[in-house]
Amino acid sequence: MEWLVHFYALHSKLIDQVGINAIFALSLSITLQAGHLALANAAFGGIAAYVASLLSIARGWPLSVTTLIGAAAAALVGAAVGWPVTRLRGVYLAIATIGFGEIALIVENNLSITGGAEGLSQIPNQTTTWKIYLVLAVLAFIFWRLRRTRAGWAIAAVREDEHAAASFGIDPTRVKFWTFVASAAIAGVAGSLYAHENFFIAPGDWGFSRMVDILVYCVIGGAASPWGAMLGAGIISLLPEVFRFLHDYRDIVNGVVLLAVVIFAPQGLAGLWARDRRGRKATPPGAAEAQGS
């Protein structure tokens, strides 16, 4: 047991990062499961982070309250943006959400309340490891049971074939809208946890490069399965630490690992278990990956 305490003392922050990144990955996984590529999770994380941080600095409310309000704010903006955006298709939807992300970044840079590029400091450090992994466990449970519900089947059907799903009474636009809003809320939770973990946030934390990281977690782990998303977040968060001895040449390794997984394991690492499709029962619909329309 003593080894575990020592291990935790040395790497508690790394463990927290893996947890928060996994929640971000889950927020992207839900939209991927519905078959659409929305790339605004980092921006929604930022919106919630600022709302939650400003509240906890000004009012000192507990983490659970500020995080919920932050996530609600992100969901609200998600609904406003989602309404026009979820009518788009494929790469157009992805680019519209990238555009929204850039606009959110510029607004955060220019608002005085957020401290602009100089950032927001003295955020109460309320996030702890067990809170992160409690949220992660709850989300994993919800995702796991979601597949049993009608909503779960509807989401899977819309990913497989929107038009066919419509001819069975499923409204594809409504499914895509609500998964977009849900993903904004989940990203909001992750954003607020990140803010209260790191004492300080700046607009740069929520830019396009952060969104690419989240996308990579999902693709490496398995594009549409929640297990894949969590696994991908874990591995990619650890990669820079594991290859620290390579110093400046680490991102060559990142690039090569990413390329290798995308080409040799298109369903991602989690998909390797469902590799043999002929004759064997495929994993439940949620786990089928979203690649190839």
Added chain:
Amino acid sequence: MRNITRVLIATAALGGTLAAATGAGLAASHPDLKWTAIFDSTGPAGAYGTSQKNALELAAADIDAGKIESGGQKISIDIQDSATSPAQVINIMQSAFGNGTSLIVGPTLSSEAFKADPLAVKANVPVMGVSNTANGITEMGPCVFRNSLSEAQIVPDVIEAAKKSWHVKTAAIIYGDDDQFTKADYTIFNADLPKAGVKVVDVETFHKGDVDFKAQLTKIKEAKPDVIVYGALYAEGAKLLDQARQVGLHGHEIGGNGFNSPQIIALAGKAADGVIVGAAWYAGAETNGNAAFVKNYTAKYSKSPDQFAAQAYAGAQIAAAAVKKSHPADAAGMCSALKQVGSVQTVIGPFKFASTRDADAHGFVVQIKNGTFSKFE
């Protein structure tokens, strides 16, 4: 049943990879003192982090060779790349606490410092910031030091010099509104210029990485300011100077802290002539040991050092002087040693800490003249 096994496999894989990560962190050697430096030698801030890494490697060699005295106590400096990612700064720092580090040098950016330094404060390990210029860095804890002058300490001298020599009445400011260095330039110049009786007639902004500024510069030309203030780092700064000439702006120009880099002269060439810059150091400064530092650095890295390199080297000089004076054995000892280090001769001039552990030193006002920085008369 199938899904429960999937959950177990996912967490086991996570655990396994975590174990591998610790393997890299535990290899520890047992010199007298162990410092850990955290710089961004890759990623967007790679240009600055690389200068700091180079300078600190040079300082470590000079300490071993005795050129920088540390009272005979051996110091090993482990320099890690945090790839312009706050998460990596935090992870490096936390592993460092585990293997007996008694001083953290860095991190490169203030935004990283705000996120990581509180960990060092909690672990009672002193931090020496060598490039953090934002306000509030040293207030984070009793053992957080920095030897980098903040803009607020340099800008008043620059404005004074400009008023005295150029008798300027009006000014225009153009700055990057999405970077902490350049935003700080604006906040301070915009406050200090009116105090010195200089009216700010136009303010323009741009974003990190922009290549075209002619639209903003044309608008500034219309406002006909006596002097233009650039809140920019060397990359955008060089293009700003170049395009100012193209648009027909030939008035006086002041550069923020980011202009203090030989790169800007290399990129902008003649267009950089005449610009005055407030700087904590410049290559021509006749400070103690500076000439040797510039020569050795240029010889080893085939490019001349910039302010980031000078301040990193000076940081090592100050910490080594503290070791020589008080022979600390651990982190707590290192912190009190730094508090009582008194005045130290460094490449950025005579240096001592203020009561707030900021730098109590004066900057220089320099001008770019035919390809080099020289004292501004």
Added chain:
Amino acid sequence: MFDQQLANGIFLGAVYALFAVGYTLIFGVLDILNLAHSAIFMASSFVALALVRHGVPFWAAFLAATMFGGALSVVLDRVAFAPLRARGVGGGALGPLISSIAFGIIVVSVMRGIFGPDEIGYPSGSVPTANLHLGHASFTAMDLSVLLVSLVMMILLSLLLKATPLGRAIRAVAENTKAASLLGINVEHTIGLTFLIAGALGAAAGILIGAQFNAVGILMGQRIELKGLAVIILGGMGSIPGAVLGGFLLGLLEVFSVAYLSSSYRDAIAFAVMFLILIVRPSGLLGKRAGRTA
């Protein structure tokens, strides 16, 4: 003042157009958002600079580095896209987007290893930067050459697509790869050539922009990439004249938003326009394919 801003807008527009032409070609033909295009843009700029530093005259270095960009782009296709195509992972999917990001990361990392993290400039005098005047507006010889090259590129490329057998093959592949192969078109060969052309275009843009602003750095591609996205949306995904029109429109829009509004929202306006175009008219100004229904 107005005609100086107009000149600024036109020359900025030429920069955007030049970058966007290669970007939209790949999207138009293969329905792939190629996020490695900016890495090729940057790498070719470095190659040209290295050649000029070794005494090669600028325009010779320009041609050599453009070939390098084309070759690198074919390597990109072989390594990152062909394996996915072989497994039927078509366009519009996640795979190609990520593999292009991965390839981009590798190229950036290799370039930083060779040329270092700093921005470096052309040796003085090696690039034509004479200051020219037309009425009250002033601009440099490089500004003018970027404008001319982007217009020539557009015309040449449009002609190639419309009037040559290769152009017809590319457009057939763009419409439907299966149908194209049924018509006896060697699809893989055509795709390879498309990447060669797109890579050369990206390279040309990288070299000229690097020279025009005298700044070649490993991050120069990433920053113009998102703006390039706005341009190809505005002009219409996959449409070459659209990319050029979109480039000039965005350039003018940005410059006049700075001149008459405030410069801090310059980029916000560019992305807001992109957002609106996507919602109102996904096919952009000249694009044929609307937000294709499944």
Added chain:
Amino acid sequence: MSVLHYRDVGVNFGGVHALHGVSFDVQSGHVVGLIGPNGAGKTTLINVTTGVVAPTTGSVTLDDMPLSGRRQYQIARVGVARTYQNIRLFPRMTAIDNVVVGATRIRHDPDLGAFVFLPSVRRARIELQEHARYLLHRVGVPRDEWDTVASVMPYGSQRRLEIARALAMRPRVLLLDEPAAGMNPAETANLQALIRSIAKEDVAVMLVEHDMPLVMGTCDQVAVLNFGELIATGTPAEVSRDPAVVEAYLGSEALP
């Protein structure tokens, strides 16, 4: 007892009259065949009925409820199911899951129940799986293919799976778009029996087909489309003797 009414239905795509003035009814319990040369507008009529295409003129109503103008999923919810001429199964789902999705809208088990492991949810799920297996058996999909992913199933099974999926909705109207395409005579015979049995369950069935023996042997009524216009309706016997039909199909010289 419900009836699908087509009243003067017309569709033109920019000047091209895909359908013009089509009126006929499909009664529950009956099978109406819709035949006509390629491009006559058969699939367009199905698309109009299911809301994929909005009619330019006229209306489609189910009993007294208008269908035209409503969205695809709304029409499906009132009990209009269809199969596709070019198969559109859920490729990466198994056969059983495809059928379970078909039944998604008509299930009444509480969604939230799944989160608290309510026994009723578990029972509903098992019941649904059983129903799916029953339907797969009924349409004749071999048992060993029930667990395979739809995209790798043999062509004939895929065709039958589409029908099973449509039946899972317990539809009031079933539109079959060339279900017998690519089937051998034995399979076609089974299909005929299946369609008859479906109609007997008070379902209004419309069968779009080229296989004349299947149409003539299965349908109570037949409607013939040519260039978007209805040129004949009636029993299979009447229609096969109608000169206009023979001419449209076999060209004028073939007249007896």
